Amino acid sequence: MKSMKKLLIATAxxxxxxxxxxxxxxxxxxxxxxxFEIKGTDPALVGDILLRMDVVETLIEVNERxxxxxxxAQSWQVSPDGLTWQFQLRNAVRFHDGSLLDAAAVVKSxxxxxxxxxxxxxxxxxxxxxxxxxxxxxxxxxxxxxxxVLAESRSQxxxxxxxxxxxxxxxxxxxxxxxxxxxxxPQSLSVERxxxxxxxxxxxxxxxxxxxxxxxxxxxxxxxxxxxxxxNLDAASRQRLARKATLQIPAIPVPRTLMLKLNLADPxxxxxxxxxxxxxxxxxxxxxxxxxxxxxxxxxxxPASMGEWHNAxxxxxxxxxxxxxxxxxxxxxxxxxxxxxMRNGQRFSLTLLTYPDRPELPLMAMVIQQQLRKVGIEVKIxxxxxxxxPAQHHSNQLQMALFSRNFALTPDPGGTLLQDYGVNGGDWGxxxxxxxxxxxxxxxxxxxxxxxxxxxxxxTITAAIQQDLPVIPLAWYQQAVAVNxxxxxxxxxxxxxxxxxxxxxxxxx
Numbered sequence: 001m002k003s004m005k006k007l008l009i010a011t012a013x014x015x016x017x018x019x020x021x022x023x024x025x026x027x028x029x030x031x032x033x034x035x036f037e038i039k040g041t042d043p044a045l046v047g048d049i050l051l052r053m054d055v056v057e058t059l060i061e062v063n064e065r066x067x068x069x070x071x072x073a074q075s076w077q078v079s080p081d082g083l084t085w086q087f088q089l090r091n092a093v094r095f096h097d098g099s100l101l102d103a104a105a106v107v108k109s110x111x112x113x114x115x116x117x118x119x120x121x122x123x124x125x126x127x128x129x130x131x132x133x134x135x136x137x138x139x140x141x142x143x144x145x146x147x148x149v150l151a152e153s154r155s156q157x158x159x160x161x162x163x164x165x166x167x168x169x170x171x172x173x174x175x176x177x178x179x180x181x182x183x184x185x186p187q188s189l190s191v192e193r194x195x196x197x198x199x200x201x202x203x204x205x206x207x208x209x210x211x212x213x214x215x216x217x218x219x220x221x222x223x224x225x226x227x228x229x230x231x232n233l234d235a236a237s238r239q240r241l242a243r244k245a246t247l248q249i250p251a252i253p254v255p256r257t258l259m260l261k262l263n264l265a266d267p268x269x270x271x272x273x274x275x276x277x278x279x280x281x282x283x284x285x286x287x288x289x290x291x292x293x294x295x296x297x298x299x300x301x302x303p304a305s306m307g308e309w310h311n312a313x314x315x316x317x318x319x320x321x322x323x324x325x326x327x328x329x330x331x332x333x334x335x336x337x338x339x340x341x342m343r344n345g346q347r348f349s350l351t352l353l354t355y356p357d358r359p360e361l362p363l364m365a366m367v368i369q370q371q372l373r374k375v376g377i378e379v380k381i382x383x384x385x386x387x388x389x390p391a392q393h394h395s396n397q398l399q400m401a402l403f404s405r406n407f408a409l410t411p412d413p414g415g416t417l418l419q420d421y422g423v424n425g426g427d428w429g430x431x432x433x434x435x436x437x438x439x440x441x442x443x444x445x446x447x448x449x450x451x452x453x454x455x456x457x458x459x460t461i462t463a464a465i466q467q468d469l470p471v472i473p474l475a476w477y478q479q480a481v482a483v484n485x486x487x488x489x490x491x492x493x494x495x496x497x498x499x500x501x502x503x504x505x506x507x508x509x
Contacts, residue, residue: 026506029190029206030487032499033221034231035357037211038185041169043109044116046185047153052499053191053209054202056156056174059087059106059135060147062495066411068147072101072157072175073135082142082449089133093198095159096179103130109157110137110150112169118154119415122422142447144454145418148410153497177202177502187211191501203505215359222247222482229490229499230482234359235293241482248483252492255306255408256477257298258364260352261389261401264470265432268348269399273327275469279317280324281375282368288475291363298473301465302407308455309413311462317473324375333376341376349378354402355386364474365402390427403428404477408495414445417461421470433470 036052039045043056050056061071073087093101107130114120114128124140137146149155159173172180177199178191193205210227212218219237221227225246233241233249242249260278262269269275284297299316302309333341333348341348352368354361362383369379379400382388392398405420405428407413420429423439441460444453465471483490488507491500 026203027205028506029208030204030229030501030504031208031210031221031227032229032231033210033212033218033227035211035213035215035218037213037357038183038187038189038209040185041172041183042116043113043156043158043169044118044154047156049189049209050172050174051153051156051497053189053207054176054178054498054501055172055180055191056153056158057176058151058153058155058157059089060151062151062411062497064494066408066495068151068411071151072106073150076147082144083139085137085139085146087135087137089135090198091133093175094196095161095173095175096194097159097161097173098196099159099161099173101157101175103132103135105160106130106135106157108160108163110155112163113154113156116154119149119152119410119419120155122418123149142449144449145410145412145415145446148412148415152410152415178207181206200502202502204501207501213357215356219482225484227482228484228487231479232358233480233482234363235291237359238480238482239293246485248485248490249480250483250490250492251478251480252494253303253305254406254477254479254494254496255303255413256404256406256479256496257301257303257473258360258402258404258475258477259298259301260368260472260474261398261403261428261431262470262472263396263398263400263431265396266350266399268346268350271331272468274331274333275472277324277327277331277375278372278377279469279472280320280327281377282371282472282474283319283321284317284474285319287364287367287371290367291360292475292478294478296475296478298476301462301471301473302413303476306407306413309407309458309462311459311466313459314463314466317466321375328375328377335376339373339376340378347378348376349380350399351380351382352400352402353382353384353389353392353398355389356383357386358404361402361404368402368474393425393427393431396432398431402474405429406496408497411495418442418446421461421465430470433468435464435468438464 057072059073060068063069074090075088078085107128110128126138126140128137162169162171162173164170177197179194181192182190188210190208215234218230222230241247288296300314304310332343336342354365365381372379389401407416409416420426425431441457444457486507489504
């Protein structure tokens with residue numbers, strides 16, 4: 001009897017010890033390293049990182065198919081004319097300062113976002129008002145991507161105490177499952193689990209984020225075990241790290257396209273046959289395999305995984321260097337003494353801007369430099385800060401830029417297209433490009449509720465970009481990460497909205 005009692009006591013103590021060990025294991029912070037810089041407290045600039053870290057939330061979320069689902073808004077309804085949207089907020093949602101979510105916080109947050117460059121300022125909103133747990137958005141005309149825009153990171157909802165008396169955001173007080181404990185722009189932040197969160201509580205209790213611009217540094221952090229979750233690895237590092245038993249290297253396709261952006265006001269790039277020649281001079285298959293090391297050559301702007309946005313009727317972009325040379329000659333460009341093309345005393349020499357935050361871009365720029373040199377185009381590479389691309393867009397000094405564009409900034413790519421290809425172009429889209437009928441198609445896409453009209457608008461938009469090439473698609477993207485093998489239930493987000501902190505947990509050591 002005594003031996004049985006001792007066995008029961010020992011078993012109970014063992015179970016208790018295991019429970020304590022499991023609990024303490026979950027207390028270990030998840031250390032994340034990624035190239036995304038923390039640009040301050042302004043949600044218009046840093047909202048994407050706060051959303052990824054589950055510090056802030058939006059009225060609307062999306063599921064794995066990109067469809068809108070409830071978040072801080074538990075329901076919504078729209079008037080028959082499409083001009084009035086009413087959102088019912090969840091009850092008993094607390095911000096990290098203990099205050100309750102209500103219409104006042106939502107109205108303040110969304111009106112702040114409307115006052116800054118982004119998607120909400122391009123939405124035909126007449127007014128945002130609310131009372132209690134009900135918020136009403138009235139439009140001047142129907143706008144079908146409204147839910148997608150409200151899911152975008154810049155539409156995050158903050159507590160009223162986030163603003164100071166002068167109306168500036170000085171604190172980040174969100175409602176997500178994690179709250180900020182340290183915030184040190186531009187490099188790092190830390191979070192801990194918010195125990196009063198309205199939804200399912202995460203298993204892990206803390207996480208740290210480190211902005212690390214150099215891909216080599218991020219790879220070393222994963223290799224040494226100084227980071228548990230590392231984003232945007234270059235191809236060589238992926239192959240090396242895959243041999244380590246302590247790491248997993250998952251990858252998924254994401255709706256992101258690597259592309260060249262051209263300034264159509266530059267006399268060397270103004271003619272469509274010349275832009276087509278540049279496209280034909282680039283061997284996309286070789287480029288993808290050499291730099292990305294997977295078969296990701298882009299035959300058009302949108303990959304097949306983007307469903308209705310992939311236009312199967314388009315003739316694919318192909319590698320045709322001889323035809324590229326013929327078109328350049330027909331446009332009056334002839335080889336100079338050193339082989340670089342000349343026309344009317346002007347040398348066909350372009351500066352290509354790119355940035356190292358995504359490690360494949362500088363390497364890809366060098367391959368493009370070599371390939372265009374073969375048809376007589378000189379490319380000078382300037383690998384600099386990503387912010388230089390929009391800066392030179394606005395000053396009209398940009399000639400050519402290489403970057404990757406995420407078309408899931410909003411769940412509906414129409415929101416991104418509105419930002420990039422509107423009348424004045426966009427930082428990451430067209431520059432000095434105004435094709436006939438394009439603005440009308442974009443308007444139909446964002447205003448019409450007629451499915452056939454919207455489908456025709458998508459065809460018009462994709463065909464115009466493919467024909468005129470204001471941007472030249474190069475490769476479709478895969479997101480690859482390095483994950484500590486002890487970190488379980490890690491799920492990559494194809495829309496790149498969340499790191500997945502709320503779903504992961506530590507396994508046994």
